[in-house]
Amino acid sequence: MRVLGIESSCDETGLAVYDTERGLLAHALHTQIALHAEYGGVVPELASRDHIRRLVPLLRQVMGASGCSLAELDAVAYTQGPGLAGALLVGCAFAEGLAASLGKPILPVHHLEGHLLSPLLAQEPPEFPFVALLVSGGHTQLMAVAGVGKYELLGETLDDAAGEAFDKTAKLLGLGYPGGPALSKLADVGQPGVFDLPRPMLHSGDFNFSFAGLKTAVLTLVRDKSEDRPDFPADVARAFQDALVEVLVKKSIAALKHTGMQRLVVAGGVGANRQLRQALNEAARKRRYRVYYPELEFCTDNGAMIAFAGAMRLMAGAQPRPAGVFAVRPRWPLNELMGA
């Protein structure tokens, strides 16, 4: 079975074709990072305006690369939520118009399901069950995944997402937007232990996170101890990253212990962070757990994970619905997702 996937929930337009026999046939992505940079953050209306300009060229690109025609698709999957309402609606309207006139059925996909299944697209995919750590600019969650459509939320952030904390802290250090990747690069040359930042909720006894306080601690540091020495920003970045990584690692290991599962799957943009990967790998090795990551190109939002999640749902027996009547779900808790 062959599924077209369309992702437009935030600032990336992604399309892909996944074939259940032959795997991922093609994918194409446009990122709007440069568009939003001068605004210091994603402007929802501008994101929507950009998505609608990108969809047709990206669809043509991905169909051309896939070697199959639109008529050879079995279903159209798109991100129904969660995300920016206007941005979601663009991908949704396009997909529905396309599917309705092709006479193809629709599979609405939960964005986070796309992320947490994305490591299955890798060369060495993990087997079920596993604990998924989803860390991105919009989400920070720990989930127990028993199979396709069988997800249990173990815990999540109560305020900022990890990626959001990275970007906001980067802003405080004058690293621009989106500064997350620049911050972690700077942290690599910082001296560990120069500053001691709080590890929020490390001992809360649950699997929830909170990163707003960490950002505030950096703000206080930057304001009060503003030092002229050139290493100051790097040392602050290092202290921030050390704190955030420690919390993510300890809670992930605790989740593995709690569920009795042996595999940890890391998804989302922050999953590309080198120090996080190192720390997770080391902690897991000591306890004989295995850690899986998506291919780097599928860490951030993309169409491949949506096509794949749609295809997995089909394989699990989900009934696609006829195209035509649609609604986006900007806020859509994963635990409301019905099993396949």
Add this chain to the structure above:
Amino acid sequence: MQILALETSTDAGSCALWQDGQLLSASCPAGRPHSETLIPLVQQMLAEAGSGFACLDAIAFGMGPGAFTGLRVACGIAQGMAVALDRPLLPVGSLETMAWEAGGQRVVSLLDARMGEVYWGLCERHADEGIVLLEEPGLLLPDAVPLPSGEDWQIVGNALQAYPALGSRLAAWDCQPQILPQARSVAELGALALARGEALDPALAAPRYVRNKVARTTAERLADGGRP
């Protein structure tokens, strides 16, 4: 020739089918989002006309100005259909559509742009071209809407009611506030555009927002003493 038309630039969504000059149209039921009602309405209309997606030669859509989300619903659906069917698109402006609905020779279209502003279009009817905009469509404060030069202008659109002071300032003219963009006019103007060879590849068709400043850059916020 068959042209499907979609219009959702205001709450009053509609679709129409133009078949060699014959028009069929249908209105979206009120009170529900266009995303839930527009495509089923199209499917029903095509079935009743004995037509179908494969019979279409082009798809016309209301490109605005109007509600941003509505413009993208019509444009996105139209793009998806056009790519699927390998047919061209015909973007038709909402202000021109309102002028066509009014029927007069010279029409000022005034569409409520919300946020205390008005979309303004100075329109003239031409025999073959349908409606021609005499100036670039504007986004104006109600007070800044210019008075028409001469008596023979029709003034149409919901801004006349949304801004009563504007309505009374223009009360000397033939005012028709109930006129809104309708898919049947999008279809007719689209047919004229198609005859002129103005059909577009779907990759090139986009909404016409007119309100183009929607956010302030970091530099602009800082210049006003705001936060980075």
